[in-house]
Amino acid sequence: MPPETPRPENFEELRFRPPEPRIATTAELKKTRLGRYAEIGPRVVLREVEVGDFSYFERGGEAVYTKIGKFCSIAANVRINALAHPMERLTTHKISYRPNEYFRWLAVDQQVIDARKADEVTIGNDVWIGHGAVVMPGVSIGDGAVIGAGAVVTRNVPPFTIAVGVPAAPIRERFPAPIAARIAAICWWDWPLEALFDAVPDMQALPIEAFLDKWENQSTDRSASAK
Numbered sequence: 001m002p003p004e005t006p007r008p009e010n011f012e013e014l015r016f017r018p019p020e021p022r023i024a025t026t027a028e029l030k031k032t033r034l035g036r037y038a039e040i041g042p043r044v045v046l047r048e049v050e051v052g053d054f055s056y057f058e059r060g061g062e063a064v065y066t067k068i069g070k071f072c073s074i075a076a077n078v079r080i081n082a083l084a085h086p087m088e089r090l091t092t093h094k095i096s097y098r099p100n101e102y103f104r105w106l107a108v109d110q111q112v113i114d115a116r117k118a119d120e121v122t123i124g125n126d127v128w129i130g131h132g133a134v135v136m137p138g139v140s141i142g143d144g145a146v147i148g149a150g151a152v153v154t155r156n157v158p159p160f161t162i163a164v165g166v167p168a169a170p171i172r173e174r175f176p177a178p179i180a181a182r183i184a185a186i187c188w189w190d191w192p193l194e195a196l197f198d199a200v201p202d203m204q205a206l207p208i209e210a211f212l213d214k215w216e217n218q219s220t221d222r223s224a225s226a227k
């Protein structure tokens with residue numbers, strides 16, 4: 001490099017794109033926290049949601065009272081936490097629990113709101129949710145799970161399990177149990193950016209066993225410059 005073009009001080013940082021979340025202008029977010037590199041597509045609506053680093057929603061997704069881990073891929077038109085209306089009352093319509101929207105002297109029914117908040121959805125790391133799936137209140141989806149397109153998830157989905165259908169049921173494990181355990185043990189989703197940068201070519205080139213053989217014994221602690 002000629003002396004007249006010195007390396008910028010942050011030369012190493014040029015590997016990384018800016019970590020700020022990307023939010024489509026038509027998305028609506030309320031009381032929501034987004035991690036680094038999170039991406040929120042057009043017309044997505046999120047209310048009281050935590051979205052982990054690198055997780056993304058494609059167009060038209062919707063979530064409420066939900067905690068989402070890192071590296072989740074959420075396809076278009078997915079609904080996470082399809083809230084309940086009271087069915088034991090005269091009417092399921094919101095006139096009974098949000099009367100404030102129609103009348104001046106009647107307040108929102110906090111009991112209904114609190115019950116909904118208590119039934120939050122938890123989604124682990126590296127979860128892929130297929131197009132148009134619906135996740136029902138209170139459900140937990142484990143790390144590495146896959147939810148098929150159009151599924152209605154009414155029960156917890158164990159880690160590294162592929163579940164499809166209405167109601168969603170497991171069709172198979174994503175990996176044999178020993179491999180899934182090794183993936184869970186390396187917690188790659190918590191690696192610093194430097195380690196991920198180095199690991200991507202191996203993710204592409206190596207079969208999963210060879211990837212694990214190599215990376216289980218490798219220090220991913222790049223904490224000196226960890227982001």
Ligand SMILES: CC(C)(COP(=O)(O)OP(=O)(O)OC[C@H]1O[C@@H](n2cnc3c(N)ncnc32)[C@H](O)[C@@H]1OP(=O)(O)O)[C@@H](O)C(=O)NCCC(=O)NCCS
Binds near residue numbers: 073075147151164
């Ligand atoms: C769940 C999924 C990953 C499974 O893929 P796979 O393991 O290759 O599954 P297969 O195609 O071998 O199907 C296995 C069985 O499950 C059934 N199946 C697959 N996907 C299904 C779905 N979404 N709903 C209901 N049944 C499904 C198949 O019919 C097949 O049944 P059979 O054994 O009775 O013939 C995939 O089918 C899927 O739904 N992907 C989501 C795609 C998507 O939404 N992309 C949006 C962009 S992110």
